[in-house]
Amino acid sequence: MSGETIQVVNPSAEPMSSFIEQGDSANQRFDHDLAISLYTRAIELNSDDAVAYSHRGATYGKVGRHREALEDGEKAIRANDTWNEAYYRKAVALHALNRFDEALSTFEEGLTHGDHAAIREGLREVRRDKELFERAESDYALGCDYLRSKKFEDAEQAFRRAWEVWPMDLKYFLGLADVYWEKGNWDQCINTCCDAIYMGYQDVRHIEDKHGVRTEPALNVEQYVIGHALGLAGKAYLKRGYRLTASLFLNESFRKKPDTAINEVIQSLSNSPLIDEPLQPEHNGPTTNFGMRLFNLSQLYHILNPTINIHKAIQIKRDAVALTDDGHSHKPARLNTLTNSLIRRYELYGDIADIDEAIFTQERAARLTADDDYHKAGCLYVLGNAYRLRFRRLLRGVADIERAVDLGERSVALSTRSDDAEKAMFLDALGDSRRGRFECSGSLSDIDAAINAHELSVQITPSDSMHLAHRLMNLGTSLQIRFSHLHENQDIDRAISVQQEGFKLLERSSVQDKASQLNNLANSFQSRFERFKTASDISSAVTHHESAVALIPDSHPNKHLYLSSLGNSLLLRFDYSSERADIDKAVEVQRHALSLMPDDHATKTSCLNNLAIALLRRYSGYNRPEDIDESIQALEKAVSLIPTNHPNRPSNLFNLAGAFRARFDKFQHVEDIKRAVAIFTEAAQSPTGPPSIRFDAAAQWGIYAGNAGLSPLDGFRCALDLLPRVAWMGMSVFDQRVEIYRTGSIVHAAAEAAIEAGEYATAVEWLEQGRLLVWSHTLQLRSPVDELRDKHPELAKRLVQVSKALELASARDEKTADESAIRNHHDLTHQWEALVDEVRDHAEFKNFLRPKRFAEFVTAASSGPVIVINVARRCDALIVMHDTTDKPLHVPLTGLTNERVASLERSMRNLLVGAGIQSAAIGPVGATRRIGFAWSDSPDFRFQTLLAELWNLVAKPVLDRLIPLLRHRRRFPRYFLRDTPRVWWCATGALSLLPLHAAGLYDTKTTGNKVFDLVISSYTPSLAALINARRPRQGTAKVLLVAHSGTASNPIPKTEEELKVIMKRLRKKVPYFILKGSSATVQNVTQGMEQYGWIHLACHGEQDYQDPAKSALLLESTDSSDLNRLELSQIVSKPLPLASFAFLSACRTAAGDLGLPDESVHLAAGMLLAGYSSVIATLWAIKDNDAPFVADKVYSKLVGRGHPEYSQAAFALHHATKKLRESGAPFLSWVPFIHIGG
Known part of the structure; x- marks a missing residue:
């Protein structure tokens, strides 16, 4: 120095x-x-x-x-x-x-x-409170008058009214004690005084509890009021003969409120021996009376030092309960009070033994309380709360939360007065329990019921009630949770609104309450930000989290949770705005949170993970090697704190492996990637943990195995084996699409690895598994569980319940790392495996949740080869033919990459935008045929360039391999239509959006260098869909013709002309029925689809990119000027046994989703899935004159032989587009027409 x-x-x-x-x-x-x-x-x-x-x-x-x-x-x-x-x-x-x-x-x-906004709000509050206070004062004065006149019943009623109107002043409540004193009812006087003392204590003392938290006053309590209660209780005890107990109360009274009369009583007691002992019964007195005195002494101990003496208070209450006979009228109340103290101690210290004892104690109280007893509802309410607390802590299956819901419903049912304050309390608790069950079951009926219960609770809670704030906040929490699953905008907006309203009412609440509610409000803002990415929402989330943190000292038991939540919101804001200060503060507060926790704290691993993620993000943004090192250290410690078979261990392992992978990506140390792959493997193969986390770990294992010198197939095989357990769980539409995008990229990577290893059949199997996920989730098709539910409903119900509990267990188990959580997860896993085995014991479900093998898909190629194209880092075609039962033919597409495909798709999109066909936002523009628009001149040479690239990079390599094989016609007799071979294109990724059927070289007149010169093209979204399209159809062909010319503002010309040319072709050959104009309603069309095997739809079409299942055909409305929607989900849900052929002459009916291009879930594909074998549709809007021309040529071939042949639809369209081309039509006219299906 x-x-x-x-x-x-x-x-x-x-x-x-x-x-x-x-x-x-x-x-x-x-x-x-x-x-x-x-x-x-x-x-x-x-x-x-x-x-x-x-x-x-x-x-x-x-x-x-x-x-x-x-x-x-x-x-x-x-x-x-x-x-x-x-x-x-x-x-x-x-x-x-x-x-x-x-x-x-x-x-x-x-x-x-x-x-001044606060002054205006203050005026409103003062006017309200003035009115209430004056009513209370009036009733209090009346009560005092009645008391002086010895009108005890009237006095009691008046004091009760005063207290109900103004529960902020204990003098009104103490008026009841004065009534009992004057009546000589010493026991009731004592109990009422002790209740008053307990309620007013913290509001007067403002002492710090064990957490260093000072309690703000909720009541307007003067020292003399508490002193009066203590003195009155002491004098009543003296009347009962309990001199030592009286002395304790009277001395505390004099300390609060010096009073000559009280002092004289104290002096008289001090001049004579105090012969009774507070913890031993009088030798001559009844034990039940002593039990009451022990109970009140426990209240006094709690009052004198609530945190230090809660243990002593509980022991005294236990003694009081033990000394009270089961038949005594006070026994249930004393059990109830013991339960409340045990719950309070559990909330302070987290000892699960307290909540177990609370449940045991309150179950006794419930048994001893008759159903017709007024207090039974309250008894059940307390018991339900205890079960709900244990559910949050231990997750013992669904038994605890099921019991809590049952008790909540019974307590509500027993409270018959709709405006009863107790009923509002019971409804609020029921809402909490139903919300808890929703988190376990995922059943929307539970979260809807939770919100309804909270709504009712709020409705019957007076606007001036001190409980209204909490009930509004609980309502907001339930709305926020429903939003997180369904993403309905009104839910999160309302959640924030009611939580803000509730928070305004917390002015006189304790800081603990304020901090808790600020945290909840911040979470709602954060949820809305994560959905809509609005800067003000994440700023509000951060601000409210900061306020919650600022309200409580470091010694508070929840401080680390609030700090960690603040860190998470700062991290989100950093991801959005890239402000360095946010990520630095996120790291700082996460470190602060950890500093407040011992290693054995239940949420230590969660906070270590949060710190590690913040450090990883800062490392990614600012390249600080010390951040990645510290992140790995934090994650290694988190893993070391979690038992081997704990359900949350895979999540921690996944994060640790990700950190090693990130360090490898930067420094290329092979030891880092070897560690990462080994840890990913351990996480993926864990017997516990949510399937979604294990799936992600297996995918990373597969992706990075090659860097560690290992085969990637084992990792991808593990991932694909887990996919069925991830995929069919219920999700919101928004979550489905996120899941589809995530798993889709992994499936493509897996197929790429299988192709590189020469396992071509495996690649096809995996790609089909991914396709099944797309179709079943997006269109909410019948999953294997739906089929099971039809045959064995109870078994299906049990399987879904256990699956939900398994998937959700990890997130909830963060709060405990004890043996009970591990045992609970093991039990759930064993239940799931046993239930799946039980399902497979039924012959029709022997392959339940097992992926199909390649040999089962070969039948898709019974009428022609199916060209499956995988788009990944490298691109490959796999050609399935009916004689290739062991593996498909492999054609490497050298020169084609994921990036090149994306570039081609962008080129086509720009071309369509430039032609005025499509908006830059990927939606139809203007108003024309099927969206009629004013065509712009399109530079055909740009299309030539695009189609030439598709030819050179995709079509030519495939057809060079395929055409020589097809020349052996005797080997493939069913592969030809009118002497031309057929093929089906089944592309993935952005390639599924490109017109492979039109690929070719158009700058030369030489034949054989265009796809249509060599083959007739069809498309299929999957092999399974094509197999389904080939099933036999019932009945004979009848055609339903539907035309709607649109609206005045958005007309479709030429629909009448289109119908006329079709009717001309059908006349005298095929029966048909017309629905047009006002008759083309949704109801008529859907009924017609059930009765007619063929349907032609000339109307507007609308693609919904946010939710493809809501893509729709627009038809006549019966009650408004707007068009009615026939949505894809409605079509798919209809049983259509006659369905065989559909012609969708509407715009973009085969247009995929650029956001999720693997989703071939457009209107045309939906028609295929609804049961139609063969569908003609369009990739983009078509010219008004082209529709009648193409329809005429198509139907000329479909019925040209005198009878309808929907199997000729691909050839018919091939012929029609050829004629349109030969008429000199540009690419934009003939290219959009495609055929899908068989």
Whole structure:
């Protein structure tokens, strides 16, 4: 230290503004004493500073020192009589002192100096409270009059009314104790006094509890009120003969409220021996009476030191219960009170033994309380709360939450008065329980019922009730959870609205409540941000999290949770805005959260993970090697803290492996990627943990195995084996699409690895598995579980319940790493495996959740080869033919990559935008045929270039391999239509959006260098869909013709002409029925689809890119000027046994989704899935004149032989587009027409 000096700062040199800022900071830490001291220093420097007085007055108000707050408000006004904030401070203090008229006039005077939102709100509150207070005072005065007149029943009713109207002043409640004293009902007097003391204690003392939290006053309680209660209880005990107990109460009373009469009683007691002992029964007294005294003594112990003596209080209550006979009328109440204390201690210390004892104790109370007893509902309510707490902690299957729901429903049913305050409380608890069951079951009926219960609770809770705030916040939480599953905008908007409304009502609540509700509100803002990415939402989330953190000291048991939540929201904001300060602070607060937790804390691993993720993100953004190293250390510690078979272990392993992978990506140390792959493998092969996490781990194992010198197939095989367990779980539409995109890329990577290893059949199997996921999730088709539900409903129900519990267990198990959670997850896993085996024991379900093998897909190629194209880092074609039962033919597409396919797709999109056919946002533009528009001249050479690339990169390599084989016609007799071979294109990725059927070289007249010169093309979204399209159809062909000319603002010309040319072709050959104009309604069309095997639709079409299942045909409306929608989901859900052929002469009916191109889930594909074997559709909007021309040529071939042949649809379209080409039509006219299906 030599040569160094320590600078001593003179505190008086601090500027006044610095003291105010420091005081504000202390207030945020809830250190009000320090804040008052700092504001006082500022005032000493400048006694005319209104701001300092205002801030100190606000702080006095927070700790219940309202008279001092009033003085500071007055001083602030004297210092600056034009500052409306000063008037606000004075008025708030007057309001707290119940000086309502003065508060009103002060608020009004403040408004004369400028508008002030808080003053206007204060006026509203004062007017409301003034009315309520005057009613309470009137009833209280009436009660006092009745009491003096010995009209005890009337007095009791008056005091009760006063307390119900104004439960902020204990003197009204204590009026009841005065009634019992005058009546000589000592026991009731004692019990009422003890209740009053318990309610008012913290509001008077403002002492710090074990967590260092000072409690703000919720009641307007003066010292003398508590002193009166203590004294009255002491005198009543003296009347009962319990001199020592009386002495304890009376001495505490005198300390609170010096009183000559009380002091004389104390002196008389001190002059004679106190012969009774508080913890032993009187030798001659009944044990039941002593039980009551023990109970009240436990309340007093709790009052004198609530956290230190809660253990002693519980033991005394246990003794009181033990000394009370089961038949005694007070036994259920004492059991109930013991339960509440056990729950309180559990909330303080987290010992699961307390909640187990609470449940056991309250079950006894419930048994001892008759069903017709008024208190039975409340007894069941407390028991339900205990079960719900244990469910949150241990997750013992669904038994605890099922019991909580049952108890909640019974307590509500027993509370018959719709406006009963208790019923509102019971409904609120029922809502919490139904929400808990939803988290376990995933059943929407549960979360809907939860919201309904919360809504009813809020409705019957008076607007001036102190409980309204919490009930609004609970409603908001349930709405937020439903939003997280369904993503309905109105849910999250309303959640935030009611939570904000509730928070405004928390002005007089404890800081713990405020912090908790701020955290909930922040979570809602965060949820909305994650969905819509609105900057203001994530800023609000961060602000509210920061406020929650600031309200409570480090010693509070939830401080680490609030800090961690703040860190997560800062991380989200960093991801959005890339502000360096956010990621730095995210790391800082996550470290702070960890510093507050011992290694054995239940949520330590979760916080370690959060810190590691923040460090990883900072490493990714700013390349700090020390961040990735610290991240790995944190994750290694998290893994070391979790037992081997804990259900949350795979998630921790996955994160750790990801960190090693990130370090490998940067420094290319092979040891890092070997560690990463080994850890991914362990996570994937774990017997516990959610299937979704294990699937992701297996995928990463497969993707990076090659870097570690291992085969990737084992990893991908593990992933694909897990896919059925991930895929058919219920999801929202939004989550489905995210899942489809994620798993789709993994499936392509797996197929690529299989192709590189020469396992071509495996590649096809895996690609089909991915396709099945797309179809079943997007169109909500009948999954294997739906089929099971038809035959064995109870078995299906059990399987779904266990699957949901398994998938959700990891997230909830974060709160505990004890053996019970591990055992619970093991039990669920064994149940799931046993149930699947039970399903497979049924012959018709022997392959339940097992993927199909390649040999089962070969029948898709019975009428022609199917060309499956995988688009990944490398691209390959796999040609399935009916004689290739062991493996498909492989054609490497050298020169084609994922990036090149994406570039080709962008080129075509730009071409269509330039031609005025499609908007840049990928949607139809303008108004024309099927969206009639004004065509722009399209440069055909651009299309030539695009189609030439498709020929050289895709079609030519495939057909060069295939055509020589097809020349052996005798080998493939069914592969030809009218002497031309057929093929089916089954592309993946963005390639599925490109017109492979039109690929070719158009700058030469040489034949044989265009696809249509060599083959007739069809498309299929999957092999399974093509197999389904070939099943036999019932009945004879009849045609339903539907035409709708659109609206005045968006007409479709030539629909009448189109129908006429079709009718001309059908006449006398095929029966048909017409629905056009006003008769072309959704109802008529859907009924017609059930009765007619063929359908021709000439109308508007609309593709929904957010939810493809809502893509629709637009038809006549019966009740409005708008068109009605026949949605894809409606079509798919209809049983259509006659369906065989559909011609969709509507725009973009075969247009895929550029966001998720693997989703070939467009209107045409949906028709195929609905049961139609063969579908003609369009890739983009078509010219008005082209539709009648193509329809005429198509139907001429379909019925040209005198009878309908839908199997000729591909040839018919091939012929029609040839004629359109030969007429000189541009590419944009004939290319969009395609055939899908058999």
